[in-house]
Amino acid sequence: MLSLGIQYTPRTWKAVLWDEDRAADLHAFPHAGAVWEFLTDLLAAYPATPAVLPSGFGIPVTRARDLLDRDILEMRLGPDADGEDELGPFLAEARRRLPRAFCIPAVKLLPSVPPHRKRNRLDLGTADALCAAAWALHSLERTGRPAAAATFLLAHLGAGGRDLLAIVEGRVVDGVGRTAPGMGTPSPTIYQALLAARGVTLERHRARRGWAAADCDAPAAPPPAAFWEGVEKECHALCAYHALGELIVTGDRRREAIEALTSRLPCATLPSGADGYEGALGAAVIAAGLTGGPAASVVDRLGVREARDRVLD
Numbered sequence: 001m002l003s004l005g006i007q008y009t010p011r012t013w014k015a016v017l018w019d020e021d022r023a024a025d026l027h028a029f030p031h032a033g034a035v036w037e038f039l040t041d042l043l044a045a046y047p048a049t050p051a052v053l054p055s056g057f058g059i060p061v062t063r064a065r066d067l068l069d070r071d072i073l074e075m076r077l078g079p080d081a082d083g084e085d086e087l088g089p090f091l092a093e094a095r096r097r098l099p100r101a102f103c104i105p106a107v108k109l110l111p112s113v114p115p116h117r118k119r120n121r122l123d124l125g126t127a128d129a130l131c132a133a134a135w136a137l138h139s140l141e142r143t144g145r146p147a148a149a150a151t152f153l154l155a156h157l158g159a160g161g162r163d164l165l166a167i168v169e170g171r172v173v174d175g176v177g178r179t180a181p182g183m184g185t186p187s188p189t190i191y192q193a194l195l196a197a198r199g200v201t202l203e204r205h206r207a208r209r210g211w212a213a214a215d216c217d218a219p220a221a222p223p224p225a226a227f228w229e230g231v232e233k234e235c236h237a238l239c240a241y242h243a244l245g246e247l248i249v250t251g252d253r254r255r256e257a258i259e260a261l262t263s264r265l266p267c268a269t270l271p272s273g274a275d276g277y278e279g280a281l282g283a284a285v286i287a288a289g290l291t292g293g294p295a296a297s298v299v300d301r302l303g304v305r306e307a308r309d310r311v312l313d
Contacts, residue, residue, distance in 0.1 A: 001293040002046055004101075005283025006035070007128050008054035008087055009160055009252075014277055017042070017049075018284035020294050026273050026280075032090045039098070050291040051101040052283035053094055054087060055127035057311040058106030061290065061304060065099035067091060074311050075103065077122075102290055104283075105307035106130060107163075112171035112303050122311065123177025129156040129163035130172070130302070131282030132250045137170055137298045138285045139270045146170075147301040152246035153239050155231065155261075157253040158276065162231050166242045170301040174242060176234055228260035235265055252276035 005016045013035045017025040029035045042049065053064060056075040076087045094101060107125035108118050118124065133154050137147045147170035156163040161178030235247060249257045249267045254275055258267045272278050289299030299305065 001288050001291075002049050003284045003288040003291070003293065004042070004049050004051035005131065005280040005285070005287060006051065006053055007131065007277075007279035007283060008090070009128075009158055010086075012159075014280045016277060016280040016284045018281060018288070020288070024273060024277075024281060024284070026277050032086045035090070036093070036097070043098075048100075050287040050293075051098060052131070052287040052290070053091065053098070053101050053103050054283075055103040055106065056087060057123065058109050058127045058130075058307075059103055059310070060105060060109065060307045062103050063099065064091070064094040064101040064103065067095050067103065071103065075127075077311065102287060103127075104130070104286060104304060105309075106311065107165060107172055107175045107177070108311055109307040109309045110172055110303050111306045111308070112173055113175070114173070117174055118309070118313075121177075121180070123179040124175035125156075125163040125165050125172070125177050128279040128283075129154070129165060129175070129177075130304075131280070131286060132156045132163075132278040133165055133167060133172060133282065134285045134289075134295075134298050134302060134304075135272070135278045135282035136167075136248050136250070136270055137301065138282070138295055141298070147298055151244060152248050153235060153242075153244045155235060155247060155249045155251075155257060155267075156278070157231070157249065157251040157257045159252055162234075164231075164234055164238055166238050166244060168242060168244075170298075171303065174238065176238070228257075231257070232261055232264065235261065239265075250278040 002019050007014045013029040015027045027038060057077050059071045059074060062071060072088055072091045104127050106127045107130055136154055137150055140150050141147055150170045151168050154165040154167060163178050164176040165172050166174040247265050247267050249269055252275055254269055261267055270278060272281060285295040286299055286304060289295035
């Protein structure tokens, strides 16, 4: 069964055309226009191909034709690094051109995450990180390990930061999202973080003796040593708390991660063809599972269809 997964990070689009019985076709694009050219040719040849689109902070499973403006706003809460929004216009156009494609939840929306872990937390892991988890579970099943027996920490590391997902018996039970302050970065209050996700920050105006909103620039990246030390501490903390004995590393920076972490944390990787495609591969797996394909067991185990929450709840 042919399915399509698409992932997006600022200035980079990746797409995977996946079939359980053959090697995946991997594609990278510099902008959304190039993605649409690819999709036009693909759907002319295979019009019934199910697809999962990049979904950012996530919504409950929704066909692209049914997307509301509110849905698009919530999926792309965070501003792009360069201040340009490609995801919003892409999803708006998908309503017309990809009516059968799906948008999916992020980690916070999953029923497997206890409510107290969601409280006052905007980001427990993006939809892209959830897709990487789906690819991990599928890959482990291919080696003979059923998803219901898979317990590990997923470290999904890209240019935008890190997503850390605690997976117990094939279900995500906890997470740290890439927009959440880490141990190697300054820690804003929850209210500042919520506003920053909308592109607004609070600045002190002494003359007015109050706070006022201003445009939010992207925060300065921490030094590499501080970033990797922070990731290592967070990994140790999650592994210790949830009794996780395995760390799986995915994302564009997985080679850097292994070099930085492997001396104190045993790291494993997944077959992906090239670095950073695990999100798109997992999106294709979820697309197949949502339409009754061979990966339906992974989708069911993750509880993707059962997600009902909203990111701002």
